[in-house]
Structure formats: structure tokens, C-alpha cells
Amino acid sequence: xxxxxxxxxxxxxxxxxxxxxxxxxxxxxxxxxxxxxxxxxxxxxxxxxxxxxxxxxxxxxxxxxxxxxxxxxxxxxxxxxxxxxxxxxxxxxxxxxxxxxxxxxxxxxxxxxxxxxxxxxxxxxxxxxxxxxxxxxxxxxxxxxxxxxxxxx
Amino acid sequence: xxxxxxxxxxxxxxxxxxxxxxxxxxxxxxxxxxxxxxxxxxxxxxxxxxxxxxxxxxxxxxxxxxxxxxxxxxxxxxxxxxxxxxxxxxxxxxxxxxxxxxxxxxxxxxxxxxxxxxxxxxxxxxxxxxxxxxxxxxxxxxxxxxxxxxxxxxxxxxxxxxxxxxxxxxxxxxxxxxxxxxxxxxxxxxxxxxxxxxxxxxxxxxxxxxxxxxxxxxxxxxxxxxxxxxxxxxxxxxxxxxxxxxxxxxxxxxxxxxxxxxxxxxxxxxxxxxxxxxxxxxxxx
Numbered sequence: 338x339x340x341x342x343x344x345x346x347x348x349x350x351x352x353x354x355x356x357x358x359x360x361x362x363x364x365x366x367x368x369x370x371x372x373x374x375x376x377x378x379x380x381x382x383x384x385x386x387x388x389x390x391x392x393x394x395x396x397x398x399x400x401x402x403x404x405x406x407x408x409x410x411x412x413x414x415x416x417x418x419x420x421x422x423x424x425x426x427x428x429x430x431x432x433x434x435x436x437x438x439x440x441x442x443x444x445x446x447x448x449x450x451x452x453x454x455x456x457x458x459x460x461x462x463x464x465x466x467x468x469x470x471x472x473x474x475x476x477x478x479x480x481x482x483x484x485x486x487x488x489x490x
Numbered sequence: 491x492x493x494x495x496x497x498x499x500x501x502x503x504x505x506x507x508x509x510x511x512x513x514x515x516x517x518x519x520x521x522x523x524x525x526x527x528x529x530x531x532x533x534x535x536x537x538x539x540x541x542x543x544x545x546x547x548x549x550x551x552x553x554x555x556x557x558x559x560x561x562x563x564x565x566x567x568x569x570x571x572x573x574x575x576x577x578x579x580x581x582x583x584x585x586x587x588x589x590x591x592x593x594x595x596x597x598x599x600x601x602x603x604x605x606x607x608x609x610x611x612x613x614x615x616x617x618x619x620x621x622x623x624x625x626x627x628x629x630x631x632x633x634x635x636x637x638x639x640x641x642x643x644x645x646x647x648x649x650x651x652x653x654x655x656x657x658x659x660x661x662x663x664x665x666x667x668x669x670x671x672x673x674x675x676x677x678x679x680x681x682x683x684x685x686x687x688x689x690x691x692x693x694x695x696x697x698x699x700x701x702x703x704x705x706x707x708x709x710x711x712x713x714x715x716x717x718x719x720x721x722x723x724x725x726x727x728x729x730x731x732x733x734x735x736x737x738x739x740x741x742x743x744x745x746x747x748x749x750x751x752x753x754x755x756x757x758x759x760x761x762x763x764x765x766x767x768x769x770x771x772x773x774x775x
Contacts, residue, residue: 338498355495355496355497355498355538356491356492356493356495358528377529378525378528378589378592378593381590381592384592390563390565390595390596391591391592391595392592392595392596393525393592393593393596395528396524396525396528396529396593396596397524397528397596398498398521398524398527398528398538400498400538400540401521401524401540401542403500444591444592462591463591464591465590465591465677465678466589466590466591466592466593466678467590467592
């Protein structure tokens with residue numbers, strides 16, 4: 338079947354099998370920033386925004402995204418022109434092995450879209466679905482709060 | 491993976507969705523948030539009926555309570571400015587403990603109820619609030635207590651062509667308090683015993699009590715004998731302790747790698763007692 342959706346602002350039409358997950362479709366289409374961690378909704382490495390909502394792409398049928406707008410970490414910023422959140426993650430060393438970063442950044446972006454001035458608890462809650470196996474939990478909270486305090490999204 | 495899936499339908503009306511579910515030539519099943527079906531390996535499923543275009547995502551104040559569309563993500567319940575009072579507090583406490591933020595944006599109120607797991611967090615809250623569900627079969631509809639829906643597997647209770655479209659939650663006036671007590675190994679693990687409580691007091695006595703549990707039995711259940719025993723009595727620490735013991739009696743407790751039957755039978759009376767104490771503290775003037 339044909340799937341038409343917008344990925345990072347670009348309209349795409351992709352031939353898919355009805356039973357595939359969005360995660361696999363995105364990676365096959367070249368969006369390798371979307372990571373497969375657990376594949377069962379526990380780790381959040383695969384998080385993307387679907388119509389503004391942060392979701393596990395491993396538990397989302399690609400077919401559910403017909404007509405949707407999907408944002409992956411590739412749509413957030415580039416190495417030359419990083420998103421303020423990416424900048425803050427670098428400044429605070431909120432990245433160790435880096436595997437959880439794409440998902441954590443997407444969850445953080447969703448938080449700041451709706452809550453521009455979050456509290457520590459707000460950030461903790463917003464990132465509760467993004468496991469960091471290097472246990473860099475404090476630095477990423479500081480990074481998100483710093484990005485928010487700069488008044489940027 | 492749904493290996494034999496060949497079709498995905500995207501109906502725009504409830505009538506159309508029910509007609510697709512009724513189809514005899516192919517097994518179509520309803521797709522809400524997708525977290526349950528994404529993990530399913532059911533080889534009989536050939537078609538999905540995506541319910542996302544039925545406009546069932548809403549939370550409304552009806553004057554006597556709340557009407558929540560079945561496709562409302564549980565995150566929206568957790569953060570709802572519409573839901574207030576003892577019912578709102580309990581609904582928010584329960585939905586806030588479901589999985590993680592990422593999962594709460596996907597999981598829907600209707601999906602969480604129909605695809606109930608032993609440890610599901612929202613169903614005990616709905617039981618404690620005497621909530622009902624509206625079920626549609628095309629144009630015809632019926633309203634059924636959540637308790638009736640949960641007496642067996644809801645997917646067996648529902649006719650093949652039926653859809654849960656709305657959850658109806660009553661509001662409770664002065665004198666009511668609610669609580670939600672979940673005991674889990676980590677902040678977002680499944681509860682190994684969870685207790686939802688509603689207490690309504692009149693002139694210092696318990697007029698109505700609701701105790702519902704999940705995580706410890708095959709499906710979420712109410713504890714009617716313990717509820718009835720509480721009614722008409724004055725709330726005291728000794729009474730609540732005894733109610734906890736009674737609520738844990740005659741239960742077919744589950745046993746898994748998270749906890750043994752014996753462990754669950756030890757913690758359940760404690761959680762019920764704490765839940766009752768908290769509900770009493772929350773009683774509104």
C-alpha cells in the first residue's frame with residue numbers, strides 16, 4: 338500500500354506493507370537518527386513527533402501516519418545549524434554514548450513547544466519515556482532547562 | 491507482528507467502522523492507539539480499522555459528570571483542565587501512572603479499557619467511579635457499566651461489530667474523596683498491586699465506598715463485600731485496616747516474575763488501608 342506523509346517538512350510517498358512499524362519505514366527511508374532500542378515501547382530511542390505528539394515509532398503502525406506530519410531528529414537541526422536544544426545538550430555534556438539523544442531531544446522539543454518555561458519536574462516527566470543507559474539523567478534535565486531559559490524553542 | 495495483515499481501513503464515520511468490523515469475508519479489528527496490536531502476533535487478523543478519523547477525541551463536562559471520547563489519548567486526560575473534583579483527581583492520578591509520556595500520547599482511553607491487561611491503571615479508577623461506556627453498533631447504541639464490561643474479556647463481551655465510543659464518568663458532590671495507590675518496582679513499571687478508592691461521607695459516616703484493584707488479579711475487579719461492610723460506619727484507622735484485610739480476601743491472586751501470590755496477599759491490605767486513608771484526607775467540604 339502507498340503511504341503519503343510529511344517527514345521533516347517534506348511530502349513523501351512511500352510504498353509500505355500494511356503491518357510495518359513507522360520506525361522501520363523511517364530508517365529504510367534514510368532517517369537513521371531514529372534509533373531502534375527495545376522495540377517494545379520501553380526505551381524511547383525511537384521517539385518522533387507525530388502531528389505534534391511525541392510517540393514511540395516502534396509501536397506505531399506506519400499506516401497510522403497517512404496524512405500525518407512526522408518530525409525526526411534530522412528535522413530538528415543540522416551539525417552546521419543545531420537546534421538550541423542540541424546546542425544545550427552539547428554545552429552540558431548531556432550526551433554520553435548518544436544512542437538516546439535523538440529520542441530525548443524529540444521529547445524535550447515537544448515539552449518546550451507546549452511549556453516554554455518548564456520546571457525541573459516538568460522536564461523529568463517529559464523525558465520519563467527516554468531511557469539513558471549511560472545514566473546521564475541530570476545533565477539532560479539541566480540542558481533542557483538551559484535551552485528553555487534562553488527563550489528559544 | 492501481524493503477519494497476515496493485508497488491509498488498513500480508515501473510515502470517517504462510526505457506521506462505516508462498524509460495517510467494516512462486521513465484515514465476514516475478512517477478520518478486521520479496531521485500531522486505536524496501536525500499542526496493543528503492534529505487539530500482537532495474532533495470525534487471524536487480516537485487516538485494521540483505524541478509528542482515528544471518527545472524531546472520538548474529546549473530554550466534555552456534561553453537567554452531571556464527564557464524557558470522554560474513546561479515542562482520547564490518556565495523556566490528554568492526565569493534563570485535562572476540564573476534569574475537576576474527586577472524579578477528575580482520580581482519573582488524572584490513574585492516567586498519570588500509565589507507562590511513560592511517549593506511551594500516554596499513544597494509548598487511548600477506549601483502547602486501554604477494551605485491551606485491558608491485569609495491571610492496567612485506568613480500569614480500577616473507572617470502576618471506583620461507577621463509570622459507564624457507550625457502545626455503538628452502527629446506529630444502535632447501548633450503555634453498559636464498566637464493571638459489566640470487565641466481568642470477562644471486554645473483547646469477548648463486545649459483539650464483533652461493536653465499538654466502545656465514549657466513557658461516561660459521573661461527578662460527585664461534597665463529601666467525596668478519591669485516591670489511587672500503585673505499587674510498582676520502578677516509576678513506570680506495571681503495578682504489582684494497584685488500588686483505586688472512592689469514599690462518600692455523610693454526617694461523619696461512610697455513605698458509599700468503592701474499592702477497585704488491579705495488578706494482582708487476572709482482570710481489574712471491585713471488592714463489593716468490603717465496600718458494603720464499610721458503608722454506614724464511621725471512618726477510623728482500625729476500620730480501614732480491617733477493610734484492607736477484607737478487600738484482600740477471596741481473591742484469585744496472580745503470580746509472576748514480579749511478585750508471588752504470597753507477596754501480593756501481604757501488600758494488598760496495606761495498599762487498601764493507605765488508599766482509604768488518602769481518600770478520607772481528600773474528602774471535599
